[in-house]
Amino acid sequence: MIATAWRRVARRAGPLGRLGAWLGVVSLLPALAAWQFDQLRHPRSGHLLALAEQAGLLRAPVPGELAQATATTWLTVTDARCITLLADTGAVLAIAAMLLALGAERRDEDSLGVGVGVMSASMTWLVISPAAGVVVMGAAGAAILARCRRRA
Numbered sequence: 001m002i003a004t005a006w007r008r009v010a011r012r013a014g015p016l017g018r019l020g021a022w023l024g025v026v027s028l029l030p031a032l033a034a035w036q037f038d039q040l041r042h043p044r045s046g047h048l049l050a051l052a053e054q055a056g057l058l059r060a061p062v063p064g065e066l067a068q069a070t071a072t073t074w075l076t077v078t079d080a081r082c083i084t085l086l087a088d089t090g091a092v093l094a095i096a097a098m099l100l101a102l103g104a105e106r107r108d109e110d111s112l113g114v115g116v117g118v119m120s121a122s123m124t125w126l127v128i129s130p131a132a133g134v135v136v137m138g139a140a141g142a143a144i145l146a147r148c149r150r151r152a
Contacts, residue, residue, distance in 0.1 A: 014109030020100030020117030023093050027124040031090030034083045035127050047079060087128050094121035098140055105147050114144065 040047060052058045058077070101117030118140045126133030 016104035024097035024117040024120030027093030034086035094124035097121040
């Protein structure tokens with residue numbers, strides 16, 4: 001069912017509508033991952049750091065070595081910063097999807113790609129912040145409605 005709908009978007013929408021729909025759907029992935037990791041993690045658990053260590057991306061200190069004190073910088077990797085980075089990535093992709101959808105509407109492309117781009121980007125904002133998601137959905141809907149009324 002989803003594959004059929006996606007083929008319909010790919011066939012009927014213009015290039016901006018297709019790209020906006022694709023970015024909108026992709027923006028959901030990091031936002032949902034950030035939400036899920038935020039629900040799973042316990043403060044001071046280092047859950048994401050343990051996953052990165054298992055994947056071989058980080059190295060844990062050897063138990064027999066002398067402990068070192070190092071200064072924290074903005075490059076220090078923590079669970080909170082990873083979750084924030086994922087949420088910010090989803091937000092930026094959602095904004096790009098909405099701008100592309102509005103550009104597709106301005107170029108009078110098929111509304112199917114515009115609708116998918118706006119709705120999936122709005123869902124991303126709903127995951128990140130429910131209040132912001134409602135505001136973004138209303139603003140994008142109002143902009144598209146105003147554009148359609150001007151055209152008619």
